[in-house]
Structure formats: structure tokens, C-alpha cells
Amino acid sequence: MHHIKNNRPIIGLPLLFCVVMTSFLLAKSLPVQSQPNTEINGTETNTTYLPMLLNQFDSSLGIPIFGLQMYGNTSDSSKYHSYLLESDASWVRVEISWATVEPTQETPPVYQWGNLDNNLSAARPDMGGLNVIATVNGAPAWAAAEATGPITPDNYEDFANFMGALVERYDGDGIDDAPGSPVVLYWEMYNEPDSNSDTSDPNFLPPVSWGDHGDEYAFMLEEIYPAVKAANPHAQVVFGGIAYDYFKSNGGKFVDSFLTDVLEEGGGDYFDVMNFHSYPAFYPRWTTNQGPGLLEKANALRDILASYELDKPFIVTETGWHDNNAPGPIIPGSPQIQARYVVALLTQGMAAELDVVIWWLLYDIGGSYPYDAGLVTNDDTPVEKLAFQVYQDVVAELLTAHFARTWTTAETGNSLMEVHQFNDNVLQRTLYVAWLNRVDTTATSSLRIAASSANVKNSITGNEFVVSDGNDGVIDGHVTITVGADPLFIEVEK
The missing domain is CATH 3.20.20.80 (Glycosidases)
Incomplete structure (x- = not known):
């Protein structure tokens, strides 16, 4: 089963998916491989690359929607x-x-x-x-x-x-x-x-x-x-x-x-x-x-x-x-x-x-x-x-994200801006998805998030950039990001 919410079962989680997700999250890796033998200071060596293990695993993740x-x-x-x-x-x-x-x-x-x-x-x-x-x-x-x-x-x-x-x-x-x-x-x-x-x-x-x-x-x-x-x-x-x-x-x-x-x-x-x-x-x-x-x-x-x-x-x-x-x-x-x-x-x-x-x-x-x-x-x-x-x-x-909350208009500062906040325990980050309505608007608006820096990706163009506290001319523990019709993925490390 998924988790239980309000005493009712969420749609079931097949065993196969549990195995696949566990393998993906715990052992997403390069294949095991070796370089040819070499000599260093007269000693024969062999370099082997082992799988990279992620430190975090979130057992509460269910089937992606x-x-x-x-x-x-x-x-x-x-x-x-x-x-x-x-x-x-x-x-x-x-x-x-x-x-x-x-x-x-x-x-x-x-x-x-x-x-x-x-x-x-x-x-x-x-x-x-x-x-x-x-x-x-x-x-x-x-x-x-x-x-x-x-x-x-x-x-x-x-x-x-x-x-x-x-x-x-x-x-x-x-x-x-x-x-x-x-x-x-x-x-x-x-x-x-x-x-x-x-x-x-x-x-x-x-x-x-x-x-x-x-x-x-x-x-x-x-x-x-x-x-x-x-x-x-x-x-x-x-x-x-x-x-x-x-x-x-x-x-x-x-x-x-x-x-x-x-x-x-x-x-x-x-x-x-x-x-x-x-x-x-x-x-x-x-x-x-x-x-x-x-x-x-x-x-x-x-x-x-x-x-x-x-x-x-x-x-x-x-x-x-x-x-x-x-x-x-x-x-x-x-x-x-x-x-x-x-x-x-x-x-x-x-x-x-x-x-x-x-x-x-x-x-x-x-x-x-x-x-x-x-x-x-x-x-x-x-x-x-x-x-x-x-x-x-x-x-x-x-x-790997869990929905946390939707920001209020008081927080976004604009009734046409949507900001949805997610917690990601696997990648150890807080993720925000933000955009400005309507979908065809040419307007923009500023969004302030409490962080020293944030990685921002435009979901449509793929452009990525980093915004740091102070880029807006003021160091105040917040980053300021310009939001328009293209939804943004905004990542803040935990």
C-alpha cells in the first residue's frame, strides 16, 4: 500500500515498483568496470569503479502520478x-x-x-x-x-x-x-x-x-x-x-x-x-x-x-x-x-x-x-x-518530491502567481515550482524566497542559473527571482 491518509487506503503499490524504485534510488550507478593494469613505482595496480550509492532513501514514495x-x-x-x-x-x-x-x-x-x-x-x-x-x-x-x-x-x-x-x-x-x-x-x-x-x-x-x-x-x-x-x-x-x-x-x-x-x-x-x-x-x-x-x-x-x-x-x-x-x-x-x-x-x-x-x-x-x-x-x-x-x-x-504546500497570495505578492512547494528527502532539497497566470501572459513579477542561494531552471527553455542573496542589491537572507509564464523549477538545498 501507499501511506494511509484519513483512514482510507491510497492506490496500491506493486512489489515490482518497490524493487525498481529501491534499486533506482539506492544504487543508481555507473556499471562496475576496471581500467587495464598499470604500474606505479614498480607496483602493478588495477582501478575498479564501484556503484555510487545515494545516502538518502524515502520509503514513503509511492507510484509516481x-x-x-x-x-x-x-x-x-x-x-x-x-x-x-x-x-x-x-x-x-x-x-x-x-x-x-x-x-x-x-x-x-x-x-x-x-x-x-x-x-x-x-x-x-x-x-x-x-x-x-x-x-x-x-x-x-x-x-x-x-x-x-x-x-x-x-x-x-x-x-x-x-x-x-x-x-x-x-x-x-x-x-x-x-x-x-x-x-x-x-x-x-x-x-x-x-x-x-x-x-x-x-x-x-x-x-x-x-x-x-x-x-x-x-x-x-x-x-x-x-x-x-x-x-x-x-x-x-x-x-x-x-x-x-x-x-x-x-x-x-x-x-x-x-x-x-x-x-x-x-x-x-x-x-x-x-x-x-x-x-x-x-x-x-x-x-x-x-x-x-x-x-x-x-x-x-x-x-x-x-x-x-x-x-x-x-x-x-x-x-x-x-x-x-x-x-x-x-x-x-x-x-x-x-x-x-x-x-x-x-x-x-x-x-x-x-x-x-x-x-x-x-x-x-x-x-x-x-x-x-x-x-x-x-x-x-x-x-x-x-x-x-x-x-x-x-x-x-x-x-522524488512530496507536496508540502501552495503559497498564499500574501506570500507571493501577486494574485496571479502560483508557487507550489515540495520537499525532496532523496535529493535533500526544497523544490518550488512557480509561474505567472495566464498561461500566455507576457507580464513578470518578483518572487522572494528565504535562502542564501537558489538554482533556477526554466522548464520550457531549459536555461539554468543561480540566484544568490544580494543579487537584488540587498543582503537580507532572501533571493529574488523573476517569474513569468514559463514555469520555473527553483531548488534550494536543505
């Missing part, structure tokens, strides 16, 4: 697989279809697992061994009027049987496992189930979801939860990532009462992990400081669960931004803006104490979809974007 979205094949036959591994993400989210596995209703059920095995391959030890969040979607026509809508009442038992067989196949127990024995523990029940769009509007697809049927979604969770736990007690039922924005009352397609409708029907007893989506396009609803809004949205949703006396781990299975200037959003896209949002959204995810943050997505979709939101292109040989490199840097900076 950083993840990416993929669709379809996640095996090493995918042209994106190497980029998935090189990103240093610990999680990958993949959508799966019940209809694909069980297209026809038969007794006993006949499941066609081939495509699914391919889609979940990233969980195989020989394919990266990533933590996979599988989004269960797409009911067969014989079980639901709409693929993404409520299950026909007579077919809930079929769905529960499917979920039991699904979880069993990917539990890694050596019995009827998928090829390579992938272990998948996180099962997300539909994508944005709070959607309920007008079937006459072709811009909103799929045309029907669960949004106006919170009571039926709660019943669905109650039906499948025992089957999931019976197949693998360690499996986690994940609430479908709700958009919780662009509500129908404002001309959108999402039902603002969906979550409370589910909880009113007792659905809170039948999921393990709460889950939402957060996109900066909707920041005005959540924040007055023009920031990304993820942190504030997480706090608002936590308050809703707390009103039902529920305390569950929180994750985000979609957040992101595009690098092209596509029409629509109030903030245009560019490579720099996308990269800035990589830092800001992942940092806010840490500040919100989320257990997973999935960047949507690893690669551009292309076709008629107007937003190039991937970290790499979809060319025959994908090309890494600026955002990909920045993603790697964020993971490297925050991998």
Missing part, C-alpha cells in the same frame, strides 16, 4: 510504444470495448479476447509493465440501446459476468491469464458518463450516455462491484471520469447533477477511486486567478464526496492542451503554451494530492480532429514535441 492516454495497441508493435516508455510515465490509460469481446449473446458466454490482449499489452512485464487504467466502454447492441448508455435491465447479469471474466484474465495469477500475464488493477466504468447529448446534434458523439440516469449508473456499479472483487480482491473499480463542465444548463452536454444523483442512490459504496477530467478551457468556472483550474476543481469535487461522508483516492484520467492554434478555446495553442500546461497541470495534480494524472494524449489523433494535443506527432515516424521533452523533465524533477 504521471500517465498518458493511448488508444488501441499498446504493445511493442505500436509505433508509439517506444515513446510511451521514453516518456517515463508510470501509467497508461486505454479504452476497451465490451462489444468487441462479446459481440453476440451466447450461453455460456463466448469471449473474443484477441484485440483486448493487444490493447492492454503495456501492462505485460516484457512490454514495459506499466500501471494500466482500462476504460470499459462500448456495450454490445444486444445489451444496451446505446453503446455508451445504460445497460438493458435484463442484461446487468451479463455485464457482471463479463466484468468478472475480464478482471480474472488480467489478474496475473497464472490461471487463464492473457499472454504475458499482464496485471491490470484499475477498471474505469465508462468515459465521461455524465454526458447526455442531443441525438440530433452530430457534433456531440456518442449521442447518449448515463448523464440523466445517475440512478442506473449507481445500480450498474452495485451489480458489477462484487464480480470484480470476487475475481481479484485487489482490483479497483474507478468511477468513470466525469467532465463536470460545459453543463447542459449552459448549452453544453454534461449533466451537473449526475455525480450527486449517483451518490444519492448509494453508488458511493460501489467504487474505490473517484475520477474526473480537467481542461484549462474551463478555468473561469474554477478559479479567479486565471490558472489551469485543476487544483480548484479537485477540491470542489472532494467537498461533494465529503458531504456524503466519502473519502476516496482521486485521480484525473484526462487533462491536456494542444500545440496548434485551432479555433474555439479562449486560449490559443502553441508549442510553448502546451509545454507550459504540461508543467502547470502535472504540478497542480501533485498539489491536489491526486494519485494519477493522465495527459490526453501521447500522440496527435489527426484526421478531422482539430486539436493536436499529443506529446508526439502521428507521422509514420513520430516526432517528439517540445511538450514531450518538458513532460520528461517534470517527471524527473517531481519523481
Whole structure:
């Protein structure tokens, strides 16, 4: 397990990760090697280079929160697989279809697992061994009027049987496992189930979801939860990532009462992990400081669960931004803006104490979809974007860090400045991540931090420099740093 917070378990920590992290942190080293024999003053010598051991180890570090979205094949036959591994993400989210596995209703059920095995391959030890969040979607026509809508009442038992067989196949127990024995523990029940769009509007697809049927979604969770736990007690039922924005009352397609409708029907007893989506396009609803809004949205949703006396781990299975200037959003896209949002959204995810943050997505979709939101292109040989490199840097900076606190406006001196403070016991440092909102601002502001000196890195340009007490003309035990739209990593030795 992770640590225990407020008497509830945090998402589990696989043994493999413990071993890998221990090896990485305790014995990250050069390989053992020797120079050829030499003579010094007539004595033959041999120089051997031994592994370098770090002095610090933080046993409270859990699985890093950083993840990416993929669709379809996640095996090493995918042209994106190497980029998935090189990103240093610990999680990958993949959508799966019940209809694909069980297209026809038969007794006993006949499941066609081939495509699914391919889609979940990233969980195989020989394919990266990533933590996979599988989004269960797409009911067969014989079980639901709409693929993404409520299950026909007579077919809930079929769905529960499917979920039991699904979880069993990917539990890694050596019995009827998928090829390579992938272990998948996180099962997300539909994508944005709070959607309920007008079937006459072709811009909103799929045309029907669960949004106006919170009571039926709660019943669905109650039906499948025992089957999931019976197949693998360690499996986690994940609430479908709700958009919780662009509500129908404002001309959108999402039902603002969906979550409370589910909880009113007792659905809170039948999921393990709460889950939402957060996109900066909707920041005005959540924040007055023009920031990304993820942190504030997480706090608002936590308050809703707390009103039902529920305390569950929180994750985000979609957040992101595009690098092209596509029409629509109030903030245009560019490579720099996308990269800035990589830092800001992942940092806010840490500040919100989320257990997973999935960047949507690893690669551009292309076709008629107007937003190039991937970290790499979809060319025959994908090309890494600026955002990909920045993603790697964020993971490297925050991998061994614990969130400490977010600075107040009184401390930053500017209501548009965000400063998030982290403690790093492994690297023996205090780390600050600071930026000025909005993401496209050209303004700057001064930040004062108590320190004799600080190492500063611009997360977008990679430029590094040292700021010392007195650089501002006054020696007062503080360093003064100029902060703008590019997030800064500010490191102070403990």
C-alpha cells in the first residue's frame, strides 16, 4: 500500500515498483568496470569503479502520478510504444470495448479476447509493465440501446459476468491469464458518463450516455462491484471520469447533477477511486486567478464526496492542451503554451494530492480532429514535441518530491502567481515550482524566497542559473527571482 491518509487506503503499490524504485534510488550507478593494469613505482595496480550509492532513501514514495492516454495497441508493435516508455510515465490509460469481446449473446458466454490482449499489452512485464487504467466502454447492441448508455435491465447479469471474466484474465495469477500475464488493477466504468447529448446534434458523439440516469449508473456499479472483487480482491473499480463542465444548463452536454444523483442512490459504496477530467478551457468556472483550474476543481469535487461522508483516492484520467492554434478555446495553442500546461497541470495534480494524472494524449489523433494535443506527432515516424521533452523533465524533477504546500497570495505578492512547494528527502532539497497566470501572459513579477542561494531552471527553455542573496542589491537572507509564464523549477538545498 501507499501511506494511509484519513483512514482510507491510497492506490496500491506493486512489489515490482518497490524493487525498481529501491534499486533506482539506492544504487543508481555507473556499471562496475576496471581500467587495464598499470604500474606505479614498480607496483602493478588495477582501478575498479564501484556503484555510487545515494545516502538518502524515502520509503514513503509511492507510484509516481504521471500517465498518458493511448488508444488501441499498446504493445511493442505500436509505433508509439517506444515513446510511451521514453516518456517515463508510470501509467497508461486505454479504452476497451465490451462489444468487441462479446459481440453476440451466447450461453455460456463466448469471449473474443484477441484485440483486448493487444490493447492492454503495456501492462505485460516484457512490454514495459506499466500501471494500466482500462476504460470499459462500448456495450454490445444486444445489451444496451446505446453503446455508451445504460445497460438493458435484463442484461446487468451479463455485464457482471463479463466484468468478472475480464478482471480474472488480467489478474496475473497464472490461471487463464492473457499472454504475458499482464496485471491490470484499475477498471474505469465508462468515459465521461455524465454526458447526455442531443441525438440530433452530430457534433456531440456518442449521442447518449448515463448523464440523466445517475440512478442506473449507481445500480450498474452495485451489480458489477462484487464480480470484480470476487475475481481479484485487489482490483479497483474507478468511477468513470466525469467532465463536470460545459453543463447542459449552459448549452453544453454534461449533466451537473449526475455525480450527486449517483451518490444519492448509494453508488458511493460501489467504487474505490473517484475520477474526473480537467481542461484549462474551463478555468473561469474554477478559479479567479486565471490558472489551469485543476487544483480548484479537485477540491470542489472532494467537498461533494465529503458531504456524503466519502473519502476516496482521486485521480484525473484526462487533462491536456494542444500545440496548434485551432479555433474555439479562449486560449490559443502553441508549442510553448502546451509545454507550459504540461508543467502547470502535472504540478497542480501533485498539489491536489491526486494519485494519477493522465495527459490526453501521447500522440496527435489527426484526421478531422482539430486539436493536436499529443506529446508526439502521428507521422509514420513520430516526432517528439517540445511538450514531450518538458513532460520528461517534470517527471524527473517531481519523481522524488512530496507536496508540502501552495503559497498564499500574501506570500507571493501577486494574485496571479502560483508557487507550489515540495520537499525532496532523496535529493535533500526544497523544490518550488512557480509561474505567472495566464498561461500566455507576457507580464513578470518578483518572487522572494528565504535562502542564501537558489538554482533556477526554466522548464520550457531549459536555461539554468543561480540566484544568490544580494543579487537584488540587498543582503537580507532572501533571493529574488523573476517569474513569468514559463514555469520555473527553483531548488534550494536543505
